[in-house]
Amino acid sequence: MLAIAQPPFGILPGLLGYALLLWALERDLGTKNPNRTAFFMGWLAGFAYFFVGCFWVAEAFLVDAETYGWMAIPAAALLPAGMALFWGLFAVVYRRFAPKGQIRFLWFAALFSLLEMVRGMIFTGFPWNPSGATWRAGSAMSQIAAYVGVYGLGFFTVLIFASVGVIRRYRAEEGRGLQGYTAVLAMVLTLCGLFAVGQYRLNTTTITYSDYVVRVVQPNVGQAAKWSRNGFKAIFNDYVAMSRQAPAPGKPWPDLIIWPEGALPVSSDDLFADDSWTAPVMVNLLRDKQALIFGAYRSDYDPKLGNIWRNSLIAVQQHEKVFEIQGYYNKYKLVPFGEFLPFEDALESIGLTELVHIGDGFTPGKRTHPVTYGSIPRFLPLICFEGIFPSLDMSAYTSADVRLRPKWIVNISNDAWFGPTTGPQQHMNLASFRSIEEGLPMVRSTPTGVSGLIDPLGRMMPQTRLGSQDRGIRDIVVPNPLPATPYSASRFWIPSLVACIFLFFVTVGLLSRVVLRTPDNLR
Structure with missing residues (x-):
């Protein structure tokens, strides 16, 4: 019941x-x-x-x-x-x-x-x-x-x-x-x-709107398709073509393009490698002053742990013909058995491994917090699983902290893992509560799942919604945040x-x- x-x-x-x-x-x-x-x-x-x-x-x-x-x-x-x-x-x-x-x-x-x-x-x-x-x-x-x-x-x-x-x-x-x-x-x-x-x-x-335009790209790519022999090239070209697509007549070009978590089945190291065929495409992907956020795994170095792997949100921007990586947010809440293996020594001995078999699994980053990258308005990053947790950002926002408070939430997710089940719809509903709790709009991006704009009252805006198994782009004008909620x-x-x-x-x-x-x- x-x-x-x-x-x-x-x-x-x-x-x-x-x-x-x-x-x-x-x-x-x-x-x-x-x-x-x-x-x-x-x-x-x-x-x-x-x-x-x-x-x-x-x-x-x-x-x-x-x-x-x-x-x-x-x-x-x-x-x-x-x-x-x-x-x-x-x-x-x-x-x-x-x-x-x-x-x-x-x-x-x-x-x-x-x-x-x-x-x-x-x-x-x-x-x-x-x-x-x-x-x-x-x-x-x-x-x-x-x-x-x-x-x-x-x-x-x-x-x-x-x-x-x-x-x-x-x-x-x-x-x-x-x-x-x-x-x-x-x-x-x-x-x-x-x-x-x-x-x-x-x-x-009353919901008011900024003049900041975000494009969400959802190519409807299932998880299994990413690992097919010719999958990578086709998927990459699809993301590029949808990102370069001209807006509707009379509408502005987006200031920011968002690809989901796990958009491409390669590491960002390989994506931007000097000898790769993808690096020149990425460098010429964006218009001047345009930015891109996407999710990818990457190598990193930790003074205590040595060489490790991260699941990261990566922000890049084009500025006067210069393509720059503005920053990384490393996922804090990793999925047990998916991105890391708890009690690793004991469980590996009986044949269990994590689903994302990259190195020895991912290493978590620092606790979730608002970030500012380039000209992108200050936002709270949430990668996939993190969207279901209340108060990952433990800051208490009042009227005195208005400059520290994020303007919106970016939730990139890889709901392709869930397939055509109830999982993507539940995930979207759970993530939407973060908008209600914080009084912030959320832009959500998945490769196939539920993408679109969630307003500060937790409502998925129908005209921006890309449902499970949908393919397309949505150019979204980001709402302004509401005053800090009593909960925040x-x-x-x-x-x-x-x-x-x-x-x-x-x-x-x-x-x-x-x-x-x-x-x-x-x-």
Whole structure:
């Protein structure tokens, strides 16, 4: 139920699954080992949720089926099985410490949300489909993320729908009226209030536009096509031709062209090598004062690690017939098993390797931060996987920091790994929450997936959208940022509040157990 509530399915009555989970965990689970039973119930619910949400992970292993195909089914099972451990732990802790009375749904929501945050951070983190992202980005309810972030919105979501699980029906002779429905009635009002706040934000926010024009290039290239014998030359020429295509009559040439992550199946070292046939083409690709952003892997040197490989966003610019590399942003959040292999020594011994088999895998760069390259307006770079993480940039922006705040977000991604599944649509929805949280527009570019402009309210602009399996270019006028959102100024105050609620109930629960077990003559 909870999985089909998530985009792209969007069957929101499925959110009542939180009430069902609360109700199920409060049943009589037997006296033999109720904690083990509760853990299995929670784990099984989590496994089903993440399997439906992440089945597309198998598609990545089928790109090179001859080498990695045997890993597809284990990966599709092991990923949800691992993430479901958080749900199993949740079930056990809820059973042990839940308070009595209707207030227990607050404890349910606080504990669930706290463990969702832990899931998004621990062991590099994987915050795919958190409860707050059930609401389609750009909708009225999604706007609450501008105040409390996607985790805070998740807390309210679980709180509201879990309240149904504590309904108590009294007999008519008890004369208690609606008392057993108090929690639900309060949460219905809360839901209406949050919806009204979000709708008001949508209705009263005016989006203004800069004069900066960006071209997104999406050639509809599948991941397997990049590795064919003649694939590189055809793909490269395609990107060049689409980048040089004249704009519509009366429209200006773009100031910036964006290619996606993994646009070309070669390193930037080879792309710009003096003896390559591609270097002269790249040098003459751009018009004067025009810039290009693209994703590529490259070699680098680290004083401590020696020669390493990076997954980088590269910015280049043409200025008075001089072609210059303006800067690199090195991906900070790498994909486990995709771009690096955790517990490398142990896992390699049983035959596992990372999917992107370049050297010994990629090395992460410094924490994500706003960058300025040449004449490109200051932006926050997010490469693929990084778009699903709230607050990778930990700066707290206020009106005094306006010059340090980025003007927009650039999200280059390689959704070709996901194939024609629900993965690209989920990825776009998750990334769009970064625009809501930060109050910044986002330009998104993938080789085949969902590319286009996401406005500062998290709405994908239909006229700019290139959907999965679409081919084309979009010349986009970048909107101006909104004023700094409450979330971008305070970041994790809602997670802190949730943690305080969690600790309060644990403390009360422990103290009550101590009091109940203390003999009367010692009280």
